[in-house]
Amino acid sequence: MNMYVHELRSLRKSSFIWAFALVALAALYLSLYPGVAKDVTAFKELISGYPPTVRALLGINLERLSTLLGFYPMVFSFIVLCGAVQSMQLGLSILSKEMSERTADFLLVKPVSRSAIVTSKVFAALTMILLIDIVFFAALIGLLQVIDVGAFDRQLFFLINVTLVFIQLIFFALGLAISVFFRKLKAVLPITLGVVIGFYMLFALFGKDRGELFRFFSPFQYFDVGYILDHGTLEWPYLLATAVVFLVCLVISYLVFTRKDIDAI
């Protein structure tokens, strides 16, 4: 418990900044919505000039564009990207910072097992991810009260936003599993950006053309907003895939970290 509290404390500042950034991003884009809604035809014309891949990347569906649920995916695609960066960075650093900041000699000689250390840190990180998302969603609801958006299906809106958590879980676990293979990981940001943008490009370049199997390798395609809007539910196979990726990465992290040599400086 002491480690969990310690981690929460050390994460609070950066988490607050991330939550604030997500809210600010959403506020910026949503503030454009009333203008767009007023002049939908002109906006549609503008957007239809974009290549289809870009439109897919931004989650734009031309027919739905005039409604909030049609417009929001454009905003949300950026939110998800930020969320992926945030959680991957967290995953990469939460264990490795003890090595890179050389505090391992303090923590790892305490009378606790290494798996207890991993557990505390993982729980602290997941708590922070959830907190960020809750703050974000609450602020979002607040924003929608202020901005005139008309009526919309709140349940579908919630469902879209929930996928942020799943994407974050995937990238957090991925980061964690990558980090344990480094002796001393200092390049957290370059790896984060490389992996997240790499997956994003995968999604952008190949889209849905490569078939269902390919989608499993492209986390950004796990939760298709169009599908959610059409069916009112998430796609179960990909929800399952999320769980599998998360658990496998976690198991790898435990196995490697508990056996790892912590070398002197």
Add this chain to the structure above:
Amino acid sequence: MYAIELKNLTKQYGAERGIIDVNIAIEQGEIFGFIGPNGAGKSTTIRTLLGLIKPTSGSATIFGKNSVQHPEVRKEVGYLPSEVFYYDNMRVVDLLKYSASFYKKDCNKRIQELAKVLDLDLKKKINDLSFGNKKKVGIVQGLLHEPKLIILDEPTSGLDPLMQQRFFELIEAENKKGATVFFSSHILSEVQRLCDRVAFIKKGKIIQLERMSVLKEHSYKRVVIETKTDVDKDVFALDGVSDLKQAGNSVSFIYKGNINVITEKLAQLELINLSVEDPDLEEIFLHYYEKEG
């Protein structure tokens, strides 16, 4: 039960040498010195013992238990690493409280006491501390839970002489209360002062393990003479003579063996000056170092 027991402990880093077949058994209540030049394997031995790195073969136990399989045994251990690094944006007192929280006992009084002795400002941020002050945090952190086994890795670097003095007093006091001390250093005089036994490690191998008293009394003598006439080189070509230095008519060497043999030799020379001293540990050690190297 030994406080520390290392059995054929070996750690290899790929092709690189780590430590080879280290065997040490430290009694409870002992102050044990661990001496060797930098890179000899002192830290590797300690890190393996603490479970930070895993041995290639052999075993290391603390109070009879492996510290990886039984992490709770580390409750009895206080460790001061050679270089101390802590969470930079914490205040000293918060860090120490965090450290104490792992031992499930009230350490507040002890923290205050130790900070007073070492003249450490608890309210400062770790970030703002000098190297020496960080080291003090390390000392308090290592002693605040009154461990039964204190492991020190090059503890005095960064401390000024006054603080070194206080530090040694602290360690001696803990030892009197029953704590076992494992003291690694390359500064031999400090080991000489405190330790009951000492092990020399060189290139990953223990080359000598001896009682300090034996080591000191093992009739190692540093002999320095000045003679009236030049001395023939072969006069001192004896068993037990090492570190032989000759400059004109002054000769110095370390002698280990029967004193009578050497006094007989000296009696044959016409001396101007003679001094026979106990060499310090450094000289004895260097003597080993040269011979084994």
